[in-house]
Amino acid sequence: MTHCKTRLLAATALALGLAAQPASAAQTEAQDSCYLFAFFSNNSPSGEQVRYALSDDGLNYTSLNGGRPVVAADSIALKRSIRDPYICRGRDGKTYYMVMTDMRSDEGWQSNDGLVLMKSTDLLHWQHTAIDFPTRFPQLEGFDRKNLHAVWAPQVIWDEAEGKYMIYYSIGRHDWEYPVGSKRQPHFKLFYSYVNDDFTDITEPKLLFDFGTAAIDGDIIYDAKNKEYVLFFKDEGLPTTNNGFKTRQGVMRATAKTLTGPYAVEYRHLQKPGQYPVEGSSVFPLIGSDEYILMYDCYAQGYYQFCRSKDLKEFTYVHDTPTRGTFTPRHGSVMHISAAERERLEAWSELATAIHDLAMRPAPTLTLSQLDERSELLARARRVLATSSDAKQMRKAAAKARKFAD
Numbered sequence: 001m002t003h004c005k006t007r008l009l010a011a012t013a014l015a016l017g018l019a020a021q022p023a024s025a026a027q028t029e030a031q032d033s034c035y036l037f038a039f040f041s042n043n044s045p046s047g048e049q050v051r052y053a054l055s056d057d058g059l060n061y062t063s064l065n066g067g068r069p070v071v072a073a074d075s076i077a078l079k080r081s082i083r084d085p086y087i088c089r090g091r092d093g094k095t096y097y098m099v100m101t102d103m104r105s106d107e108g109w110q111s112n113d114g115l116v117l118m119k120s121t122d123l124l125h126w127q128h129t130a131i132d133f134p135t136r137f138p139q140l141e142g143f144d145r146k147n148l149h150a151v152w153a154p155q156v157i158w159d160e161a162e163g164k165y166m167i168y169y170s171i172g173r174h175d176w177e178y179p180v181g182s183k184r185q186p187h188f189k190l191f192y193s194y195v196n197d198d199f200t201d202i203t204e205p206k207l208l209f210d211f212g213t214a215a216i217d218g219d220i221i222y223d224a225k226n227k228e229y230v231l232f233f234k235d236e237g238l239p240t241t242n243n244g245f246k247t248r249q250g251v252m253r254a255t256a257k258t259l260t261g262p263y264a265v266e267y268r269h270l271q272k273p274g275q276y277p278v279e280g281s282s283v284f285p286l287i288g289s290d291e292y293i294l295m296y297d298c299y300a301q302g303y304y305q306f307c308r309s310k311d312l313k314e315f316t317y318v319h320d321t322p323t324r325g326t327f328t329p330r331h332g333s334v335m336h337i338s339a340a341e342r343e344r345l346e347a348w349s350e351l352a353t354a355i356h357d358l359a360m361r362p363a364p365t366l367t368l369s370q371l372d373e374r375s376e377l378l379a380r381a382r383r384v385l386a387t388s389s390d391a392k393q394m395r396k397a398a399a400k401a402r403k404f405a406d
Contacts, residue, residue: 004089004090004091004097004156004157004158004165031338031339032287032288032337032338033336033339033341033342034055034056034336034337034339034342035056035057035061035284035334035335035336035337036052036053036054036087036123036336036337036341036342036345037052037053037054037055037061037329037332037333037334038050038051038052038085038087038098038332038333038334039053039085039329039330039331039332039333040082040083040084040085040330040332041067041328041329041330042328042330043105044106045073045081045104045106047330048073048081048082048083048103048104048105049069049072049073049081049082050070050071050073050082050085050098050100051063051064051065051067051068051069051070051329052065052070052345052349053327053329054342054345054346055334058284058286058287058293059293059306059318059319061327061329062327063325063326063327064345064346064348064349065348065349065352065353065356066326066349066353066356067325067326067327067328068352068356070124070348070352071118071126075128076116076118076126076128076130077100077102077103077116077130078102078114078130079102079103079104079107079111080104081103081104082100082101082102082116083100083101083103083105083152083153083330083331084100084101084152084153084154084280084331084332085098085099085100085332086098086099086100086153086282086332086333087333087335088156088335089335089336090158090165091158094121095119095120095121096119096120096121097117097118097119097120097156097165097199098118098119098126099115099117099118099154099155099156100115100116100118100154101115101116101152101153101154102115102116102130102131102132102151103150103152109150110150110186112151112152113132113133113134113145113150113151114130114131114132114133114136114151115131115151115154115167115169116128116129116130116131117129117130117131117167117195117199117200117202118199119198119199121389122344122389123341123344123345124344124345124348124389125386125389127199127200129200129201131201131202133148133151133205134148137204137205140204140205142173142175143173146174147173147174147175148171148172148173148174149171149172149173149174149186149188150170150171150172150186150188151169151170151171152170152171152172152188152216152217153169153170153216153217153218153280153331154167154168154169155167155168155169155218155219155220155333156195157220157259159194159259161259162194164194164195165194165195166192166193166194166195166259166260167192167193167194167195167202168190168191168192168193168208168218168220169190169191169192169218170188170189170190170191170215170216170217170218170236171188171189171190171191171205172186172187172188172189172214173186173187174186176189178213180237180238180239180240181238183238185213185214185237185238185240186214186237187213188214188215188216188236189207189209189210189211189215190207190208190209190210190215190216190218190231190233191205191206191207192206192208192260193205193206206260208260208261208263209231209233209254209261209263211233211235211242211252211265212243213235213237213240213242213247214235214236214237215233215234215235215236215252216233216234216236216279217232217233217234217236217279217280217281218231218232218233219231219232219233219281219282219283220232220259221283221292223255223312225311226255227257228256228257229255229256229257229258229259229263230253230254230255230283230312231253231254231255231256231263232251232252232253232270232281232282232283232294233252233254233281234250234251234252234280234281235247235248235249235250235252236249236279237249242267243265243267244267245267245268248269248276248277249276249277249278250269250270250271250275250276250277250278251269251270251271251278251281251294251296252265252266252267252268252269252270253265253266253268253270270294270307270315271296271305271307271315272305272307272317275298275305276300277298277299277300278296278297278298278299278305279296279297279299279331280296280297280299280330280331281294281295281296282295282296282332282333282334283295283312284333284334284335284336290310291309291310292308292309292312293306293307293308293318293334294306294307294308294309294315295307295334297329297331298320299330299331301323302323302328303320303321303322303323303328304320304329305317305319305320305321306318306319306320306321343391344389344391344394346391347391347394347395347398348385348394350394350395351384351385351394351395351397351398351401352385353398354381354397354398354399354401354402354405355381355382355401357401357402357405358374358377358378358401358402358404358405359378361374361405373404374404377400377401377404378401381397381398381400381401384397385397
């Protein structure tokens with residue numbers, strides 16, 4: 001299965017040329033069944049929520065819960081909205097982690113100072129902690145509320161040498177701004193911290209990667225064939241010249257022999273030729289294959305784009321997502337899941353959808369006694385939704401709700 005990427009690979013991962021796999025995980029690739037995509041959908045408060053979609057091939061996805069959120073952002077984030085969810089499986093094979101930007105875009109692109117950490121054992125019910133950097137690190141010069149520009153797009157990777165999960169993210173500060181023509185561009189750099197055992201706190205930020213101009217949306221994967229870490233990132237901000245290279249808000253690549261660098265940049269773009277701007281790149285291996293998918297958010301055009309590669313170096317365009325319907329993803333991530341995990345998610349989706357449909361049935365279509373019965377049925381169904389991880393129990397509650405709604 002696709003786990004939080006690790007610093008030291010198991011022998012099987014080296015042989016198969018897969019993304020980093022923890023040697024201690026009980027699951028094997030044979031148990032992978034399909035793909036889970038976690039994403040947000042647009043720049044409104046209702047769109048800045050965690051959503052799920054499933055895929056059999058890693059390229060074509062169907063939303064769960066009718067495209068509605070699966071985690072309420074106002075219950076987990078200080079800004080009551082989130083962006084850029086990154087989801088992965090822990091090295092034990094049965095714990096899941098999700099990290100995301102704590103941000104509400106309608107408050108402005110310079111209003112974000114933190115991120116959210118989440119941990120789960122069923123992909124449905126999550127413990128959560130919001131980390132506000134000025135509050136958490138008051139001793140750090142330049143990380144105060146006035147000077148910090150933003151904390152964006154966290155991701156998680158297992159560092160075998162340290163025996164800890166490493167979280168990495170982009171930071172922009174006003175005192176790092178540089179001129180581009182008559183304007184000034186915030187200089188984003190990639191930083192990293194380590195997460196505690198409870199997945200509720202992080203260590204002091206340390207510099208991971210400085211592109212020289214603004215860089216965001218880091219995504220690290222281990223290339224076993226070449227024994228190196230590959231960092232995918234976006235050249236962010238106003239177009240400028242960096243080391244003779246014309247930045248244009250595209251996906252780029254850097255490599256290192258150790259997880260924390262130093263990373264050597266390849267001055268080229270990887271996305272479909274002529275496709276600008278793009279962000280939020282994410283790479284994952286295809287199940288039962290030696291190929292990888294690179295996906296990224298064509299946010300100005302309103303779709304996601306998928307490319308394919310065998311070497312993590314050269315990518316061939318495959319297709320775009322639809323621009324309408326319930327699956328309209330923005331910056332997210334994909335992990336492998338098993339058939340049992342898929343069944344649990346689909347059962348949850350059935351129940352959530354049945355509850356929504358029952359709650360939306362117009363009151364004039366019901367008698368007074370039916371209104372009372374609906375209230376009791378909704379309360380019971382919502383308790384199951386909030387507490388159960390059992391697919392059979394959730395499907396049973398969904399069937400009762402649907403029967404009443406019909």
